[in-house]
Amino acid sequence: QERATFDIFIKTVKRLYPEYMTGIEKIERGSIQYLCNMFVMKKELFFEYSEFCFAVLKEVDRQIDHNEMSTQGLRFLGYLGEFLLSIFIFNLKAKGGYRIKELNGSYILSDTPVLHPRLSYWGYWVLSKLTFGAIKKRYKQKRKALKQIRHIQNK
Incomplete structure (x- = not known):
């Protein structure tokens, strides 16, 4: 068919x-x-x-x-x-007579923005200073996780 x-x-x-x-x-x-x-x-x-x-x-x-x-x-x-x-x-x-520019396409798997790990680390540090309670704790945990990832990547 x-x-x-x-x-x-x-x-x-x-x-x-x-x-x-x-x-x-x-x-x-x-x-x-x-x-x-x-x-x-x-x-x-x-x-x-x-x-x-x-x-x-x-x-x-x-x-x-x-x-x-x-x-x-x-x-x-x-x-x-x-x-x-x-x-x-x-x-x-x-x-002829036309300017044609070809670019590769990209397929986005997630709508969550991915930041450079170092930028993310400092971003979470700032957020942990500006927030309180459970949210502050969550940002501290994310910062700690990024620090561990960076430590593993440097080995």
């Missing part, structure tokens, strides 16, 4: 936007892709990309039978959108 969906997608892009053949060919035979639909671009370029992207996705969605798809499979338009961004960027590169 995924291959059939991808084939419909490629045929749709070729039919609606034949000028994007360079990008389509790179997607079909290559291993480079721009993931997560992350970009920063000028407003005019964004509108051009959006028009391209949503016209293709609307047409592909119209042609696909959703009844047999898994929950993960129902997210297919999101995956195809990533391919469309890649096709769009490949075409911009082929045209």
Whole structure:
């Protein structure tokens, strides 16, 4: 089913936007892709990309039978959108005249900020001086734990 969906997608892009053949060919035979639909671009370029992207996705969605798809499979338009961004960027590169900066993505495992251990140690020291009771005790314990970690790391 995924291959059939991808084939419909490629045929749709070729039919609606034949000028994007360079990008389509790179997607079909290559291993480079721009993931997560992350970009920063000028407003005019964004509108051009959006028009391209949503016209293709609307047409592909119209042609696909959703009844047999898994929950993960129902997210297919999101995956195809990533391919469309890649096709769009490949075409911009082929045209030339655009400054394109590529950066690595980062995956954040936790929303807890991680501070440099030495900075954390002194931060907990200050907080232990400014607070009272159980909170003060907790900051002292955290400072002590960081001191032990630093001692182990220095061995």
